[in-house]
Structures are given as structure tokens and as C-alpha cells.
Amino acid sequence: MSKVKPLILITNDDGVSAPGLRTLIAVMAEIGEIIVVAPDKPQSGMGHAITTNSTLYLNKISKDNDVITEYSCSGTPVDCVKLAVNEILKRKPDLCVSGINHGSNSSINVIYSGTMSAAVEAGIEGIPAIGFSLLDFDWNADFETMKPFIRKITLEVLENKLPQGVVLNVNFPKLKKEEIKGIKICRQAKALWIEKFDKRQTPQGRDYYWLAGEFVNQDKGEDTDEWALENGYVSVVPVQFDLTAYHATSLLNTWKWNE
């Protein structure tokens, strides 16, 4: 870690007023110089969405002499990172942290998550990045337990440097401090959501749907994030954005594409 305080960009997908974000700010304020650029409204489930067909607004919500500079943004979590890096920050940040998400981003949830997509976007732009999530959807979830773990994980990343093209997906079980067994490096469990749409009618009689579903873990492995979380560990999955399925290329090359 350099002697100059690291510059840390903080964002999330639950919006700038979310308690999870406030906890993350509290931890990061003890580590570095921080700047917050977060969505002005909840943006859960936005994945890696960007705003291409509409305009974007930034509002500075901190005062000029506040220690922490904060902006709200009308766009998605990924928009927040892009605007922060290109329009607000004078230099590339040393770290981007996203969260703390109210709810799990383990397993396949990584792909739907605005929190993780913000971290991935930072990674694409060459910024070390970590997404933090707690397995508790409650707005008033207890984030205090997580603080020393978040501090530890952040300091490890700042000191050791992440490999190029890799960001971290960190999930916390909903447990008391003394119940947490430690931090565990994991792989993403093979799981999916089985949807059960809730079909309703408007007062005018038109059908509409609410997305609902059940998370189904099909993976019995003991090296997965789901296993770690169920067994009292904080899960850390290294996440990449080169989506190439390299293991499939030799098989595909045996197919008769050009005959």
C-alpha cells in the first residue's frame, strides 16, 4: 500500500440512501480518500445495463466542505462507474467497491446483480474492484458484523493486487460475528432461478405479471460459494469478464461449419 491514501470509488445498486452503502462508506473512510457515485433510486437486478437511449443526470449531494464527496446518478450502477471515472474523478481510482448489497449475489445471482456489474465494469476499466453482499434483503439488516471482514478483504486487495481481468464477489452469511468461521475462496455454484410468475389483473382487467421465483442450487460441491455460506463462511469468488468457454472450443472445431 502506498503512503498516499488510496482513492476509493464507492457505488451500489440499492441506491444512494441504502444502509448497506452507508456501512461501506464508514469502513472505506478509515482506509482511503473516498468518493461516492450511486444510483438515485434502487437499481437491483439491472445486471450490466447501460443507458444508451436516454440522458443521464448527476447530482452532487455533499456540500463543498464535506469530507466525503457524494453524487447521485439517474442511471444504472454501470453508468455510475462510467460517469465517475470519466466525468468526476481526476485520476483512475485505486479501488472500486460496490455494495453492501441488501441480499445475496452468490452463484448465478452474480449475472443479474447491479452491484456486481458495477464491480465488473470497474474491472473492465482496469480498476481493482470488489462487490460486497449480505444474505439479508431487509432494509434494516445488520451490517455491523461485516465491518472487520470488509476492512480485511479491502486491505488484502490493496496490498496484494488482483490479477488483471479479475474482480471479487464477496458474500456474507446472515450470522452473528462469533458464528462466522472465516473467509473462503470459492467457485460460483451451478444454480438457477425457477420462475413462478405471479399473474394478476389491473383494476381495468388487463393481465400483468410479477417476477417471482425459487433459487435452486443443483451443485453439491463443497468448494462453492453456496456451500461456504451455508456452512458459516464469508465466500469470495474471483469473477472474470472474459466469457469465452475455452473448454468448448476444441469440440466446436470438430463441427462442420464450412462444408
Place this chain on the structure above:
Amino acid sequence: MSKVKPLILITNDDGVSAPGLRTLIAVMAEIGEIIVVAPDKPQSGMGHAITTNSTLYLNKISKDNDVITEYSCSGTPVDCVKLAVNEILKRKPDLCVSGINHGSNSSINVIYSGTMSAAVEAGIEGIPAIGFSLLDFDWNADFETMKPFIRKITLEVLENKLPQGVVLNVNFPKLKKEEIKGIKICRQAKALWIEKFDKRQTPQGRDYYWLAGEFVNQDKGEDTDEWALENGYVSVVPVQFDLTAYHATSLLNTWKWNE
């Protein structure tokens, strides 16, 4: 390929009226029984977004005796796939095709793309899936050239079966038929967008931003999708949704997480 016509789900991110979708429908109608569930408006750049905080509408836009059944959906491309599979289709489709996207989804674009995210969602749900894109943003782009290639790729997938957890990202160069050299299996090029936000003012004097940017390919490899497209090939990248960076786990296990 079974003797029963395969059931093919078609979607896109440019919306149900896009010419690219119409071309894809024309090709698929010769191969299988098809059903279209596509967004009712453009949803480019929506990535893997899902609608969790709002309602979803489906409108049947084909008539009861039409050969092809078509629905428009108020949600994202991923919502379209989820609604099709869970609320419309009586059995799991044999294939999901998405596109033809007006514009490239090669390289890192795969992660922002609603077209590809629809294909990935199908893959997560265990449905073989292909996303098709043309390197031409024009609404009136020439999709005719692509038809025999799309037919060939689709038949190969139906006959040979894709490995579990793998979908295909197919991109076409903007070339005449005689200029296309063939189909090439590739990896995702390491590239990114360098943003240049266009800052403007509303008539009331408030600043706003339009996302704009320049695509920068940092990858000199001759096995990438970018290389293939620049050299006259149709690129096919196998894409996975297990985002674990397995190559980073042994390094991360040497860090002092629990000290």
C-alpha cells in the same frame, strides 16, 4: 435432429418490429415450429437486467390462425425469455435464438448486450441458445447475406448439441456474400470502451450527459472474434455463465485472509 419439428423461441433486444428479428424469423420458419417473444421497445444495452421492482405485460400480436405466434413484452430481453419459458410455452424449447442484433456484440460487447443476455438466460435454463449480430447499426442494414450462414449454424447446433453451460455468440462482418471467407470459432477479444460523455444542458440550464465512447481493441491475437471479423470471417464465440476465474483461485489462496 428429431423428426418432430424443433420448437424454437426467438427474441431480440431491438424490439419486436426490428428488421433483424424479421430476418431471423424468416430463417427459423424453415427449420422449426417457432414462437416469438420480443420486447415492445428497443432494449439495447440492457445486459442481463430483469424487472423485479415493476410489473410486466405480454401482448399477443399474432392472430389465432397465424402460422407464427408472436408476443411483445414490456420487459427486458431476459424477461422475455423467462416469460416465454414459464408462461407461454407448454414445453421447454429445443433452441432459443436471439437477434439479429443491429450492431456488433463481439468482444466485451457481449456483457452489455441484451441480445446476448437473452441467449445466456436461455442457457442458464438449460436451453441451447445462439445470439446473432451484424456489424451494422443501420435499421435498414442488409441482413440477406446472413441467411445461409444462420441456417447452417442453427442446423449444426440442433444436430450436434452444445455442451452444458455454453451458448454461442455469432457476429457477422458487414460484407457481401462473396467477400465472407467462412465461419470461425474464436475467443472474446480483450477490448473495452473508452467513454467520452457528451455533456449538454437542458433548456432550463441543467447539465446532462449522453453516453458516447470509442471501442478500443487491445488484443493483437489472431484467434479473437475481432480479428476474425476484420479478416472477413463470421465469428463464433462459445460463451459461458460460470464467471469463476479459476486461474486466480490458487493465487488468492496464498493471501492471508484469516490472520
